[in-house]
Amino acid sequence: MSKTPTVSEYVMQRLADLGIDRVFGVPGDYSFPIDDAIETTPGLEWVVCANELNAAYAADGYARRRGAAILTTTYGVGELSAINGVMGARAHSLPVFHVVGQPSLRIQKRRLVTHHTLGDGTYGNFIPLSAATACVYAQLTPDNAIAEMERVIAEALRQSAPAYITIPQDLQCMPVVGTPLKGQPLASLKRHASAPAEIEGALAAVLGRLKQAKRPVLLPTAIIARYGLQAKVTALLDRTRIPFALSPMDKGVLDESHPGYLGLYAGEASAPAAVRQAVEEADLILDLGGLVFEDLNTGYWSDRLGDDRLVTLGTNFVHVGDKLFTAATLTDMVEGLLAGAPVFDKPALPEKTPADLVGAPDDRLGSASFYPRLQRLLRSGDVLVIETGTASAILPKLVLPAGVSCESQTLWGSIGWATPATLGVALADPSRRAVLVTGDGAHQLTANDIGVMGRYGIKPLIFVLNNGLYGVEDVLSERGHVYDDIAPWNYHALPAAMGCKGWFTARVATVAELDQAIATAQTHDGGCYIEVMIPETESQPLPRAMIDRIYKAPTPR
Numbered sequence: 001m002s003k004t005p006t007v008s009e010y011v012m013q014r015l016a017d018l019g020i021d022r023v024f025g026v027p028g029d030y031s032f033p034i035d036d037a038i039e040t041t042p043g044l045e046w047v048v049c050a051n052e053l054n055a056a057y058a059a060d061g062y063a064r065r066r067g068a069a070i071l072t073t074t075y076g077v078g079e080l081s082a083i084n085g086v087m088g089a090r091a092h093s094l095p096v097f098h099v100v101g102q103p104s105l106r107i108q109k110r111r112l113v114t115h116h117t118l119g120d121g122t123y124g125n126f127i128p129l130s131a132a133t134a135c136v137y138a139q140l141t142p143d144n145a146i147a148e149m150e151r152v153i154a155e156a157l158r159q160s161a162p163a164y165i166t167i168p169q170d171l172q173c174m175p176v177v178g179t180p181l182k183g184q185p186l187a188s189l190k191r192h193a194s195a196p197a198e199i200e201g202a203l204a205a206v207l208g209r210l211k212q213a214k215r216p217v218l219l220p221t222a223i224i225a226r227y228g229l230q231a232k233v234t235a236l237l238d239r240t241r242i243p244f245a246l247s248p249m250d251k252g253v254l255d256e257s258h259p260g261y262l263g264l265y266a267g268e269a270s271a272p273a274a275v276r277q278a279v280e281e282a283d284l285i286l287d288l289g290g291l292v293f294e295d296l297n298t299g300y301w302s303d304r305l306g307d308d309r310l311v312t313l314g315t316n317f318v319h320v321g322d323k324l325f326t327a328a329t330l331t332d333m334v335e336g337l338l339a340g341a342p343v344f345d346k347p348a349l350p351e352k353t354p355a356d357l358v359g360a361p362d363d364r365l366g367s368a369s370f371y372p373r374l375q376r377l378l379r380s381g382d383v384l385v386i387e388t389g390t391a392s393a394i395l396p397k398l399v400l401p402a403g404v405s406c407e408s409q410t411l412w413g414s415i416g417w418a419t420p421a422t423l424g425v426a427l428a429d430p431s432r433r434a435v436l437v438t439g440d441g442a443h444q445l446t447a448n449d450i451g452v453m454g455r456y457g458i459k460p461l462i463f464v465l466n467n468g469l470y471g472v473e474d475v476l477s478e479r480g481h482v483y484d485d486i487a488p489w490n491y492h493a494l495p496a497a498m499g500c501k502g503w504f505t506a507r508v509a510t511v512a513e514l515d516q517a518i519a520t521a522q523t524h525d526g527g528c529y530i531e532v533m534i535p536e537t538e539s540q541p542l543p544r545a546m547i548d549r550i551y552k553a554p555t556p557r
Contacts, residue, residue, distance in 0.1 A: 004175040004176060004180070005175065005176060005180055006033065006037065006172065006173055006174060006175055006176070007140055007141070007142055007145045007167055007171055007172055007173075007174060007175075007176055008033045008034045008036070008037035008167065008172040008173070009037045009040070009041065010145055010146070010149070010176045010180055011034070011037070011099060011140065011145065011149060011165065011167070012034070012037045012038055012041040012044060012070075013041050013042075013180075014149045014153070014180075014181065014183055015068075015070050015097055015153075016041055016042070016043050016044050017182060017183030017184065017185070018067070018068055018153070018183060018184075018185060018186045018189075019066065019067070019068075019185040019186050019187065020044070020066065020068055020069060020070055021043055021044060021045060022044070022045050022046075022047050022062060022069075022070070022427050022428075023038045023044055023045070023046055023047065023070040023071075023072055024047045024049055024055040024056075024058045024059045024062065024069065024070070024071050024072075024424065025046075025047075025048070025049065025052070025055045025070075025071055025072035025073055025078075026048065026049060026051060026052050026055055026073060026074070026078060027048065027074070028073065028074020028075070028077075028078050028101065029074065030074050030075045030101040030102055030103055030116070030169050031072060031073070031074045031075075031078075031099075031100070031101025031169075031172075032101070032169075033101070033169065033172035033173045034072055034099055034101050034167065034172055035072070037172075038072070044070075047423070047427065047452070047456060048452070048455075049420065049423075049449060049452055050446075050448035050449050050451065050452055051081060051448070052073045052078050052079070052081035052082040052085075053081050053082060053084060053085050053416075053420075053446070054085075054419075054420040054423075054446050054448070054449045054452070055071055055073070055082060055085070055420070056071055056082040056083075056084070056085020056086050056088075056089070056096070056098075057085045057088070057414075057416070057417050057419075057420035057421050057424070057446065058420040058421065058423045058424035058427075058449070058452075059071040059085070059089065059096045059424060060085060060088055060089045060092070060094055060096065060409075060417070060421055060424060061385070061407065061420065061421030061422060061423065061424025061425040061428070062424035062425070062427060062428040063089065063094040063095060063096050063424070063428075064092075064094060064225070064407050064421075064424075064425065064428075065383070065407075065424075065425055065428035065429050065432075066186075066428040066429070067095070067186040067187070067226075067228065068094075068095040068096070068097065068156070068157070068186055069094070069095070069096045069097070069424065070096075070097050070099065071086065071096050071097065071098045071099070072098075072099045072100070072101075073098070073100055074100070074101055074116065075100060075101060075102045075103060075116050075126070076116035076117060076125075076126055077116050078100070078116075079098070079100045079126060079129075079130045080126060080129065080130070082098065083129060083130065083133055084414060085414075085417075085420075086098055086130075086133040086134070086162050087132075087133045087412070088409060088412035088414050088417060089133075089161075089162050090133055090134070090135070090161050090162050091411045091412040092222070092409065092411060092412060093159075093160040093161060093222070093223060093226045093315075094160065094161070094162065094226070095156045095157055095160055095161060095162065095163065096162040096163075097152075097153075097156065097162070097163050097165060098130065098133070098134065098162055098163065098164050098165065099165045099166075099167070100130065100164070100165065100166045100167075101166075101167060101168075101169055101172060102123065102139075102166050102167065102168045102169065103116075103117075103123060103168065103169060104168050104169040104170035104171075105168045105170055105171065106170055107123075108123040108168065111123075127166070130164050131164050133162055133164065134156075134161065134162040134163050134164035135155060135156060135159040135161035135162065135163065136151070136152050136155040136156055136159075136161075136163045136164070137163070137164045137165075137166075138151065138152050138163075138164075138165055138166075139165075139166045139167070139168075140165060140166070140167045140171065141171055142171060142174045142175060142176055142177045143177040143178070145176045145177075146176055146177075146178045146179070146180060146181060147178075149181075150181065152165060153183070157186070157189065157191040158191055158192045159315075160191070160223070160226040160227065160315065186228075187228060190331070191227060191331070192227075192315065192316055192329045192330075192331065193329065193332075194316075194327055194328050194329045194332045195326075195327035195328070198325045198326060198327045198328045199325075199327075199328045199329070199332050199333070199336070201323075201325055201328075202318035202320070202325035202328040202333060203328075203332075203333060203336040203337075203340070205318070205320040205321075205323055205325070206286075206311055206313070206318065206320055206333070206337065207336075207337070207340050207341065209284055209311060209320060209321075210284065210286075210337075210341055210342055211342050212284075213282075213283050213284035213344075214283055215281070215282050215283050215284075216242050216282055216283065216284040216285070216286060216344065217242065217243055217244065217245065217262070217278065217279050217282035217284070217285050217286070218233075218236075218237065218242050218243070218244040218245075218286045218288060219244065219245060219246075219247065219250075219265065219279070219285060219286065219287045219288065219291050220233055220244055220246065220250065220253060220254055220288045220289065221247070221249070221250045221253070221287070221288060221289030221290060221291055221292070222249060222250045222253050222289065223288070223289025223290060223315060223330065224253060224254075224288055224289050224330070224334070225253050227315070227330060227331055229330065229331060229334050230253065230254060232334050232335065232338055233254065233288060233334060234254060234255070234258070235338055236334065236337055236338045236341065237254075237258065237260050239338065239341070239343065240341045240342065240343055240344055241260065241343060241344050241345070241346050241347070242260065242286070242341075242344055243260045243261070243262050243278065243347045243349060244258075244260055244261060244262065245261075245262040245263060245264065245265035245270075245275050245278070245279050246261075246264060246265065247264070247265055247266055247291060247292075247297050247298065248264065248266055248296060248297050248392070248396040248408070248410050249292055249294070249296075249297045249408070249410040249411060250291075251264070251386075251395075251396045251400075251406045251408060252384065252400055252404065252405040252406025252407070253405070253406075255400075255402060255403065255404075255405075256352075256399050256400040256401075256402075256404075257352070257400075257401065257402035257403070259349070260347070260349070261349075261352070261399075262275045262278050262279070262349065263275040263399065264396055264397055265279045266297065266298055266299045266303075266396075267298045267299025267300070267301070267302030267303040267304070268299040268300075268302040269299035269300075269302070270299070271396075271397035272350070274350070279305070280303075280304045280305060280306075282309065283309060284309055284311065285305055285306075285309050285310045285311065286311050286313070287310060287311065287312040287313065288313050288330070288334070289313065289314070289315070289330060290312060290313075290314045290315070291312075292411060294410070294411055295550060296392075296410055296413070297410055297411070300546075300549060300550055308321070313330050313333045313334075314330065315329065315330050316328065316329050316330070318333060352399045354372060354375050354376055354399075355371065355372035355375055355398060356372060357369075357372050357373065357376075358372065359511040360511060361510065361511050361512035361515070362510055362511070362512065363510060363511045364509060364510060364533075364535065365508065365509055365510060365511060365513075365514055365532060365533055365534060366534060366535060366538060367390070367394060367534065367538055369511050369514070370463075370465070370514065370532055370534070371394055371395065371398060372398075373514060373515070373518060374395075374398075374435075374437065374463065375398045375399075375400075375401070377435075377461075377518050377521075377522060378400065378401050378404045378435065379401065379403075379404070379433075380401065380402055380403025380404065381403055381404075381431070381432045381433065382403075382404045382405075382432065382433045382434075382435050383404075383405050383406070383407060383425050383429075383432050383433070383434050383435065384400065384404060384405070384406045384407070384435050384437070385406075385407050385408070385418050385421055385422045385425055385434060385435065385436045385437070386406065386407070386408040386418065386437055387408075387415065387416075387417070387418035387419075387436070387437060387438035387439060387442045387443075388408075388409055388410075388413045388414065388415050388417065388418070388442065388472075389415060389438075389439040389441070389442055389470075389472040390439060390465070390472050390538075390539065391437045391438065391439060391465065392408055392410065393472075395437065396408075407421065407425060409421070415439075415441065415442035415445060416442050416443070416444075416445030416446040417442075417446075418436055418437075418438050418442065419436065419438060419442075419443055419446045419447060419449055419450070419462075420446050420449045420452075422434045422436040422453075422460050422462070423449055423452055423453055423456075423458065426453070426458040426459075426460055427456065427458060430458070433459070433460070433461060434458070434460040434461070435460070435461045435462075435463075436460055436461070436462045436463065437463045437465070438462070438463070438464055438465070439464075439465050439467070439470075439472070440464055440465065440466045440467065440468065440486060440489070440491065441469065441470040441472075441486050443464050443491070444486060444487065444489065447491075447494060448498070450462075450494055450495055450498050450500065450529070451498030451499055451500065453500065453527060454495065454498060454499050454500030454501060454503070454527070455499070458527065459525070459526055459527045459528075460527055460528070461521055461527075461528045461530075462527070462528065462529045462530065463530050463532055464491045464492075464529070464530070464531050464532065465532050465534045466491060466531050466532065466533050466534060467533075467534040467535065467536045467538065467539065468485070468486065468488060468536050469484045469485050469486055469536055469539065470484045470486060472539070490507075491507070491529075491531040492505040492506055492507045492529060492530070492531040493505070494529070495527065495529050500527055500529075501526075502525075502526035502527070503526050503527040503528065503529055504520055504521060504524045504526060504527070504528045504529070505528075505529045505530070505531075506520075506529075506530050506531070507530075507531040507533065508530060508531070508532055508533065509533040514530075514532065517530050518530075
């Protein structure tokens with residue numbers, strides 16, 4: 001007879017059943033039975049990150065590519081360090097299972113004062129804080145672990161959001177009570193379900209609008225990736241021939257080489273500019289997942305989509321004109337549209353061409369010469385990870401080559417996210433090359449996870465744009481503040497200092513040096529880290545009227 005698993009062992013095996021094969025975190029003394037269970041669970045591997053915040057960012061990146069992730073930290077100091085990263089996962093609709101070890105109930109019930117606490121004998125201080133990052137919370141015991149794990153998993157996947165799981169240390173080691181359940185891989189699960197009358201009414205209303213339309217446009221969002229719907233949405237586009245655009249937050253969620261791809265829609269910041277007209281003059285705009293009308297995502301709220309033409313298919317609702325259908329899921333709506341949507345005439349779309357290469361070999365590097373070369377080095381299967389900053393203002397406008405996808409954190413916008421997220425992205429699917437573009441300021445927050453990349457043998461291609469300051473801060477305020485200056489690191493020396501073996505590193509300042517470094521990186525069998533010198537003078541402040549419009553701080557006139 002097989003041994004009954006402990007609570008810790010059961011939690012890890014049940015989450016591994018979803019197809020998760022890595023656990024990101026930092027070990028801690030109230031979590032040692034959990035930490036040990038990760039080592040002994042078949043199919044799971046530890047990824048020990050440099051700190052808990054980095055671990056949360058890495059879990060975020062992994063969940064984007066794998067569908068879900070596991071993060072583990074210790075009580076208090078560990079879980080609170082991870083909060084920013086887990087909250088970012090919530091903002092971007094990612095199921096991250098945050099498993100936290102607590103002091104034993106023998107300590108809690110006696111109100112003993114121990115480390116990692118406020119010294120007041122109270123052991124519920126941190127639960128409201130960590131639970132606020134999640135859509136569901138559970139404290140596990142031997143007799144509730146089986147039932148509670150089913151509830152937590154179902155709700156986290158239904159809402160596509162983090163879950164917070166705590167286990168007192170003494171209970172972590174106790175066998176579960178009841179019959180352990182064997183779960184299914186995430187791809188085989190139906191994560192949310194519609195009410196029959198609501199989905200029938202919603203589908204009829206949307207199909208009715210589509211059949212009346214002459215010039216419809218689709219706006220697919222990153223939510224379709226969270227529910228594994230990219231292939232079905234692509235099939236819908238192929239069959240109906242409806243053109244589509246993507247917002248900055250949704251960059252790369254569908255293949256941008258698709259013949260129906262218009263380009264980037266972001267209000268007045270759309271690229272090419274004709275995309276704005278194509279979207280805003282459509283007689284029906286079908287929003288798949290819920291476009292986020294956020295400042296950076298919609299050209300500082302310059303979108304003009306109109307409530308009368310905008311039909312929104314949310315994760316579990318449909319909004320058509322003055323009708324709101326609830327309990328109508330995005331999955332069921334996409335499947336219904338794929339079966340019943342009309343076919344439209346093939347639209348005439350402009351040819352997609354790469355950005356022009358500029359710069360003579362001896363010219364000093366700048367954004368104008370760097371980004372077109374980055375666009376050309378990308379190859380099918382690559383995952384481009386874009387850090388918040390000046391790169392996130394430029395890169396979304398470039399059309400990605402066939403087979404290239406993209407990840408960014410436009411909404412939460414926590415600088416430093418992208419470096420650990422690249423670790424997670426790379427480990428989620430080692431067959432794909434992870435390509436990171438980060439600024440030096442953001443990189444300094446989390447660069448210690450470069451050593452973690454070396455430890456676990458991943459082979460990213462990393463570009464660090466070095467202009468010696470928080471460049472995006474200068475763009476959004478004004479030049480000359482000492483708080484925008486950063487410490488002058490020798491970035492290209494970091495991988496070796498952190499123990500990365502076999503990495504190609506370079507610092508490049510001219511066009512010829514960049515071209516040579518890219519040529520080497522394209523054939524190098526190992527990690528690549530290229531420090532790109534960018535002049536700080538590129539970071540010029542926006543006009544004062546634009547800054548005032550963005551922040552809406554001055555008194556209106």
